[in-house]
Amino acid sequence: xxxxxxxxxxxxxxxxxxxxxxxxxxxxxAISEKDLLTILDAAxxxxxxxxxxxxxxxxxxxxxxxxxxxxxxxxxxxxxWVKNASALVIIFSExxxxxxxxxxxxxFDAGCSWGFLALQTIMLxxxxxxxxxxxxxxxxSILGYSDFYRLEAAVAIGKHTNPEILPENLxxxxxxxxxxxxxxxxxxxxxxx
Numbered sequence: 626x627x628x629x630x631x632x633x634x635x636x637x638x639x640x641x642x643x644x645x646x647x648x649x650x651x652x653x654x655a656i657s658e659k660d661l662l663t664i665l666d667a668a669x670x671x672x673x674x675x676x677x678x679x680x681x682x683x684x685x686x687x688x689x690x691x692x693x694x695x696x697x698x699x700x701x702x703x704x705x706w707v708k709n710a711s712a713l714v715i716i717f718s719e720x721x722x723x724x725x726x727x728x729x730x731x732x733f734d735a736g737c738s739w740g741f742l743a744l745q746t747i748m749l750x751x752x753x754x755x756x757x758x759x760x761x762x763x764x765x766s767i768l769g770y771s772d773f774y775r776l777e778a779a780v781a782i783g784k785h786t787n788p789e790i791l792p793e794n795l796x797x798x799x800x801x802x803x804x805x806x807x808x809x810x811x812x813x814x815x816x817x818x
Contacts, residue, residue, distance in 0.1 A: 630801040636639030646801035647748050647754035649706040650791050651783030654750035656711035658686060658750055662784065665714070680738040681774065686712050688770040698767055699779060700758035706791060710781035711751070714742070715764075717774045735777045746782055755780045 627634050629643035662802040664683050673679060685691035687710065696704065707713065722728055739755055747777045755778045766775055767779035787800035 632663065632787050632801055632803055635791060635807045638749060640731040641744055641747055643801075646752070647671045648752050648785045648788075648799060649754060649795050650788045650799055651706070651711065651752075651781065652786035653687070653709045654711060654758075655688075656686065656782060660751070661686065661712050661714075661782070663749065664742055664751075664753075668738040668742035671734065671741045673737070674728070674730040675722075676717070677722055677728055677731075677734065679728050679731040680735045681717040681719065683715040683717070683768065691725050694767060695779070696765050699756070699769065700760060703756050703758040703781075704780075706795060707756075707781045709786075709790065710754075711783040712781075714780040714782065715768070716755075716777045716780065718777055719773060720775050721773060730761045731775065732777060739778065739780070740752040743803065750784070751782050752785050753782050772811040796798055 627637060627640060628645065629640055631641045634643060638730065661684060663732065665684065668682065669680065671678075671680070675784075683695065685695045693715060695715055696707065699707055716735055716739055718728075720728060720731050726736075728754040734743045737818045743755070757778050759776065759779055761776060768776075770776070791799060
């Protein structure tokens, strides 16, 4: 058992799992493209069913034309705080393989790549906050992706700063949250729900 950030694991796990959380208060500090590509490199090493690797990443660094395009698809509620992030990543998954067969695990696999992304972000001293507060209809026309892909989530990446920069309603949420007990999510042998 370890305790970090007012979170306590039930077993002795690596501290990176308790250090990872999703803040909204970012300090606008630039991230180098090298650091961002290091994060995305880690994400692309995630395991996937049949090694399809169905994830795709669109990214933008702040203060670039690419940033404006990716930023524009976010909901207004997310734009309020994402404007201070250093980078934005949009995660897609391929829904079919190159034989036009459905990839049953495409979202599951892309979610695993997000997990790798989030952990590598922490290892480099940044934080990542994934969100689905996206105007999905606008995103399709703005980003121009085909039905072959599913937009899974957007991810803001940056250095954490004082929550005072956030509106009051978001300041209250700016703490690492807890998890359900292991006994609520882990069952031996039988399906109890």
